[in-house]
Amino acid sequence: MVDRGLLYREWKQNQVVILLSIVFLVLANPLSIVNTYLSYQGCFDRLDPQYCDFIVNYSISNLIDLNWVPGVILAVCFLGMERSKGTMDFILSLPYNRSHIFQTKFWLGSFVIVLSQLIGFLLAWLLILVYSPVHVYYFEHSSVGVIVISFMTYSLVMAAGALTGNAFAQLLTAFSAAILPYLMIALPIINLEIVFNFHIYEFFSSIKGYYELENKFMYLFPFVYVGNDWIFDNGFILLIPAILSILFYLIGYISFKKHPSERNGYFFIWKRLDRPVQILVIIFGILGFGLFGYSAGHSIIGYIFGMIFGAVVGFFVSYFSIYKKTKN
Template sequence: MVDRGLLYREWKQNQVVILLSIVFLVLANPLSIVNTYLSYQGCLAHHDPQYCDFIVNYRVNNLIGINWVPGVILAVCFLGMERSKGTMDFILSLPYNRSHIFQTKFWLGGLVIVLSQLIGFLLAWLLILVYQPEHVYYFEHSSVGVIVISFMAYCLLMAAGALTGNVFAQLLTAFATAVLPYLIVALPAGNVEVLLGVSIWELFPSPKAYFSLTSNLLYLVPISYVANEWLANSKYILLIPSVMSILFYLIGFISFKKHPSERNGHFFLWKRLDRPVQILVMSFGILGFGLFGYYSGNSFIGYVLGMVIGAVVGFFVSYFFIYKKTKH
């Protein structure tokens, strides 16, 4: 599955990025505990102890909330940068099949992300035992959840990198995928409200049912996990990003193995994706600009004009990004 020669090559090629990612992911969790403890000590130094509480609450934003960033950087270095610099052609010319190349890249980054955070979790747990805070909230749930979410982000970027021909295309495809479920639901729903003159929530038995459905649908949007609202809900919600990780891994593996690599510099390596994605971009442009035009002047003239502008903008944006080859 993972070849030692390829592993050594990836290590030498991305040594600095890998080491910095390990250091950050190992220290992020314990440093959050240390920061909370130092804040508590600072409170004791300037206020009466009865007004100072030493509480570790992972629902409050802390350093591990950006643990998904190293996964993004690693995926870009492993695939996007190789495509943009043209060195991917050299790797593919080596006496290794594509499966071994992708598996080596994928699992090297995956192990860095998971094992580093597990070490950080252990160090944070030891610090909690040493400092003995009054209360600890969401420690295990948040720590494990961030591991799952950061791994999902890494899988998403690796899948995007296996489909695209340069760094910009990889990042843009990953971001578009991260918000795609929301766009697929929100834009058509907004246009239905304009055309029918009725709010979507009025079609539900009660406002509570509507807001319950919309809040649950947000968990199907990968980018929604960047915020920590999922902490207060069931721990089984983490099964969703876990399944997404498997799906993104399979997409990346199959794409890297089956799709051509000779379209260097193009947005997508698989030419058949160009037209469907262009149609999708134009559709979102029409729906999005139509809503903007309507709510800008509260008129159907603005709505139609916005749709026309959206179609033109969507066409030129998609044409420029998808069909124009990027020079190495």
Template sequence: MVDRGLLYREWKQNQVVILLSIVFLVLANPLTIYHSYSLNESCLAHSDPKLCAFFVDYHIDSMIQVNWVIGIILAVCLVGLERSRGTMDFLLGLPYTRSQIFQTKFWLGAVVIVVSQLIGFLLAWLLILFLKPEQVNFFEHGSIGVMITSIMFYSLVMAAGSLAGNAFAQLLTAFATSVLPYLIIVLPFSNIEIISGVQVWRLFPNVEYYFDFENNLMDFSPIAYVDSSWVAESKYLLLIPAVMSILFYFIGYISFIKHHNERNGYFFLWKTLDRPIQILVIVLGILGFGIVGHSAGESIAGYIIGMIIGGIVGFLISYFSIFKKVRR
């Protein structure tokens, strides 16, 4: 599964990034507690003690909310930058299986993300016992949830790296995937409203059902977990990013071991994806710019002009990003 020689190679190649990631993830949680404590001390020094309260709220003020960024950085360093530099070709030529290479890379980053945050959780818990805040909100739920969302984004970007031919393509693919579940529903609905003149929410029993549907749809969009509002919702909501993490892992694993043609410098390693993704980008461009054109002109003419511009923009973006080879 994980090869020691490969593990050492990955460690030496990404040593600085890994060490900085560990330091950040370990300290983020304790610093959240200390930050709240320092604010309380500052309040006590300048205000009436009755007006000051030492509490920690992981929904409002938490440094761990950006821990998911570390997962993205690690995934780009482990896969995307290797493809951009061309060192992945050398690695694939070594006497290791593709499965060993992917498993070593994936689990190295996953262990760094999880173990570092577990240590940070323990340090924060000890700090809470020592400083004794009056109230702590969502400590366990927030800390564990951030671990899950960090792994989800890490798995997503690793999967994108297994499909893409360079770091830029990896990030763009991951971002597009993170918003795609929302776009493929909302954009068509918005265009239906413009064409038919019937507001979509009227098709639901009442407006509350419509907003519930929209919120539930966002729960299946990875980008929704960038915002910390999920902390205050049901604890079972975290099952969605947990399942998505597993799904992205298998997508990345299968893609990495199956795509033997590296297509150096191209957007996708799998040539079959080029045309369908180009068509999708053009369609989304048409629908998106159509809405913008209608909003600007409040007319069907503006809507049509926006769709034409969107089609041209979508074609140019997809053509120059997907079909044009990137020079190294």
């Protein structure tokens, strides 16, 4: 599944990025504990000691909230930058099949992301034992959740890299996929509310558990996990990013394996995606700018002008992004 020769090649090619990712992911969790402890010590200089308590609370934003960032960087270096620089052609010319190439890249990054954070979790746990805070909130739930979410983010960007022909296209596709449920469901519903002058919640507000179901629905959006609101919910919520990770891995693996024709510099590797995606971009441009035009003046005229402007913007953005070849 993972070839040693390819593994060595990836290590030499991305050594600096891999080492920096390991250092950040290992230290992020324990440094959050140290920072909280230093803030506790500084409290004695400002307030009476009876008002100073050493409390570790992971529901408050801290350094591990950024642990998804190294996954994005690694995925771009492994696929997007290789395609942008043209070095992917050299890798594909080596005596390895495409399955081995993708598996090696994917699992090397996965190993870095997961193992580094597990070490960081262990170091943070030891610091908690040493410092003995009065209360510790959401430590295990947050630490494990961030590992799952960072792996999901890495899988998403790797899948986008398997479908696209350069680093910019990879990042844009990954971001679009992260908000795709909103674009496909919420954006059309909001536009229907404007056109027909109704509110969707009026039809479902009487249904028992509607608002709870609506909140749970938001967890289908990968970008929701960038924040830490998920910490306050049931631990089973993390099954969603875990399942999404598997889905993104399969999409990336199948795409990399089944689309052998390289289109150097083009947005998508698979040419058949060009037209459907362009149509979607234009539609989202119409709906998005229409909504913006309506919100600016709360008038149908503004809504119509916004839709026209969105159609023009969507066409040109999609045309120059998808159909124009970038230089390697």
